[in-house]
Amino acid sequence: MKKVSISFTLNGDKVTAEVPPSWTLLKTLREYFELTGPKEGCGTGECGACTVIVDGKAVNSCIFPIPEVEGKSVTTIEGIASKDGTLHPLQKAFIENNGVQCGFCTSGMIMSAKALLDHNPDPTEDEIRTGIAGNLCRCTGYVQIVASIEKAGELIRQKK
Amino acid sequence: MVDYDYKKPKSLKEVFGLLKKYGPKATLIAGGTDVMINIRNRELSPEILISLRGLSDLCYIRKNNGYHIGALTTHRMLEQSDMVRAGLSALHDAASQVGSVQIRNVATVGGNICTAAPSADTAGPLLALDATVALEGPNGRRRVPIADFFTGPSETVRKGNEVLVEFDIPEEPGHFGSAYWKHSRRKAMDLPLLGIAVGLALSESQEISNARLGLTVAAPVPIRAYKAEEFLIGKRLGDDVLVEAGKIASSEASPRDSLRGKAWYRREMIEVFVPRMAKLAAERIRGE
Numbered sequence: 001m002k003k004v005s006i007s008f009t010l011n012g013d014k015v016t017a018e019v020p021p022s023w024t025l026l027k028t029l030r031e032y033f034e035l036t037g038p039k040e041g042c043g044t045g046e047c048g049a050c051t052v053i054v055d056g057k058a059v060n061s062c063i064f065p066i067p068e069v070e071g072k073s074v075t076t077i078e079g080i081a082s083k084d085g086t087l088h089p090l091q092k093a094f095i096e097n098n099g100v101q102c103g104f105c106t107s108g109m110i111m112s113a114k115a116l117l118d119h120n121p122d123p124t125e126d127e128i129r130t131g132i133a134g135n136l137c138r139c140t141g142y143v144q145i146v147a148s149i150e151k152a153g154e155l156i157r158q159k160k
Numbered sequence: 161m162v163d164y165d166y167k168k169p170k171s172l173k174e175v176f177g178l179l180k181k182y183g184p185k186a187t188l189i190a191g192g193t194d195v196m197i198n199i200r201n202r203e204l205s206p207e208i209l210i211s212l213r214g215l216s217d218l219c220y221i222r223k224n225n226g227y228h229i230g231a232l233t234t235h236r237m238l239e240q241s242d243m244v245r246a247g248l249s250a251l252h253d254a255a256s257q258v259g260s261v262q263i264r265n266v267a268t269v270g271g272n273i274c275t276a277a278p279s280a281d282t283a284g285p286l287l288a289l290d291a292t293v294a295l296e297g298p299n300g301r302r303r304v305p306i307a308d309f310f311t312g313p314s315e316t317v318r319k320g321n322e323v324l325v326e327f328d329i330p331e332e333p334g335h336f337g338s339a340y341w342k343h344s345r346r347k348a349m350d351l352p353l354l355g356i357a358v359g360l361a362l363s364e365s366q367e368i369s370n371a372r373l374g375l376t377v378a379a380p381v382p383i384r385a386y387k388a389e390e391f392l393i394g395k396r397l398g399d400d401v402l403v404e405a406g407k408i409a410s411s412e413a414s415p416r417d418s419l420r421g422k423a424w425y426r427r428e429m430i431e432v433f434v435p436r437m438a439k440l441a442a443e444r445i446r447g448e
Contacts, residue, residue, distance in 0.1 A: 022163050048260065061261045
């Protein structure tokens, strides 16, 4: 299988992947970089478990062709804590507010929430629900997830 | 997994060259939210994908003697544009209800129209806003009214060597408003089982000076309800008039029974939502 060389920034580091051009960003993250935080749920952009941030925007990595990340900046759940291990406010808030049940949707939920809070640290409940409308939680723990995101917004606003 | 090559040309000229070289073996891809899924489902097995995402100069929303929207403009850009919200409200209604934030961040309006699903959310509003589609090929550019663009489910007048580059929307004289209703079971991640878009121009005395109705999932292709439009023009805006227009629009539709809804239900909902969207368009004109 023909391979191409794709260079981009992954969680702050300059990286190059040598993968077939038909691979998706998700497949590359999981199988080339062994970052298994982003999950494959549906594989068709419906469930949001694969959500990562590309140049500041939340996208479904399962339908994102790998050649399209050339030169771009990709952030996954593995890249949001500080280098010293301090958790991101969203991670803290999800733990404290029981925003995690089975955990399969969690990394996608947090990445959608991060894309939202990065632009708007004080969202309304409606804006939060719109921000995570593309992330399915089949444990149906949405109330705690929304509360976690509200709490994370609070933590982020306090820090500023 | 289907294996394919991937090219990301930087100019339309390069795109035309690749299309000529690979012909039917190539598929154009923009945001990819349809193409990538079709490949995964084995409905498409291209040897090469030609990405249009390198054509960054086709990504814009401008107002200059009418509105001009580049084909690679994402749904998210339309959703976040105050100009679209104020001047092209129906298109704003539609773009902000497509899929999810993740989908809207990449899915393009050109892709939505070229995929030509009978349920395409932006098709109804573009019909109600009287948009013209600009297609560019190796021999130049041609313009097609959106009402003539769709020829069947997933079929359009676009030729294999052409790229949809722009939508042009005239600025309506006087007091114009528009609205779109996506009739679906869920708020997010759902396709409409019916789409109703209404564009309305009113005189000071509330007389309807122009009307356009775009219906989706109401026929094999997105359609205008011309008879209902003709009925409305020249009448004073009122409940009786709008109810009658809904009935006429419903008679112009040819919906089918599908898993998501029966034809009779779609017909009845056209009668319900044509008046409601006309009223919403009128409220928007009055700034309510």
